Amino acid sequence: MSTRHDWTTPEILALLQQPLLDLVFQAQTIHRQHHPDNNIQLATLISVKTGGCAENCAYCPQSAHYPTAVEKTAIADVDAVVTQAQRAKELGATRFCMGWAWREIREGASFEAMLEMVRGVRQLGLEACVTAGMLNQSQAQRLAEAGLTAYNHNLDTSPEYYDQIITTRTYQDRLNTLEQVRNAGVTVCCGGIIGMGETERDRARLLEVLATFDPHPESVPINALVAVTGTPLENQFPVDAFELVRLCATARILMPKARIRLSAGRTHLSREAQALCFMAGVNSIFYGEKLLTTANQSIDDDRQLLADLGLKVGVV
Ligand code: SF4
DSSP states (O other), X not given: OOOOSOOOHHHHHHHHTSXXXXXXXXXHHHHHHHOTTOEEEEEEXXXXXXSOXXXXXXXXXXXXXXXXXXXXXXXXXXXXXXXXXXXXXXXXXXXXXXXXXXXXXXXXXXXXXXXXXXXXXXXXTOEEEEEOSBOOHHHHHXXXXXXXXXXEOOOBSOTTTGGXXXXXXXHHHHHHHHHHHHHTTOEEEOOEEEOSSOOHHHHHHHHHHHHTSXXXXXXXXXXXXXXXXXXXXXXXXXXXXXXXXXXXXXXXXXXXXXXXXXXXXXXXXXXXXXXXXHHTTOOEEEOSSEETTEEOOOHHHHHHHHHHHTOEEOOO
């Protein structure tokens, strides 16, 4: 099947609603065609600037709008971040992702430090990814010149459900940021979150927006909500593992070449559910004890799981 950029909502809903094993089989077939080495990339995500964010994303403990246990911190210094990247590399990660809890990138010393961090991570031979909110074209260009591999900016949910989750910036703001990243020649990391009260149609619409980008995002993080006390979504039940598998499999079918990254929410998944996600076409996990501010699977558990499944890791 050739790569398409004209997917429609009914087509995507039909994929999502197939019998689960038919869906996983189809996804795995496409996955093997495009990723014959069946490699899993390990990515490590650290928080460079935590908390106090001006945005009001309803799932996020780092938003200044909500009384959560996350404390605002100063920006980590360049050496400390590069040392963490070195450590992540020694533990087997090939991608190092850095997060700033910002509405948008600001010029000045903190942006210069970000550029230094990107250069430092690239000098270690790692892919470097930054997530720091909105940016303008010249900032995207300077990040590209520093060697940035990818910029992460998630769409989170469907255009229709978006205003239930965030009101401090629009869907169009997000699309504009993604366009700046693409124009600068930096690869795009863009995905979403399920388990926030959205409908199946919202999930299909999120995937539709992603799958009608041309080119597709090179990297698609799929998150299951981690309901954090103090956020408006604190009482949401964890999403059923099979729903996550469905989303991963459908993303794989729609965007055959992308790295599908199983991201937040993995702590709620059994080893078997994670194996099913790999069958569905997931080919990256976040590796490290923390995902920004929430707990992640332990490194030892991940190593054991990957070894037990015989999955290859470590290739950039
Ligand atoms: S922009 Fe990022 S850090 Fe800020 S509230 Fe939203 S998800 Fe959290």
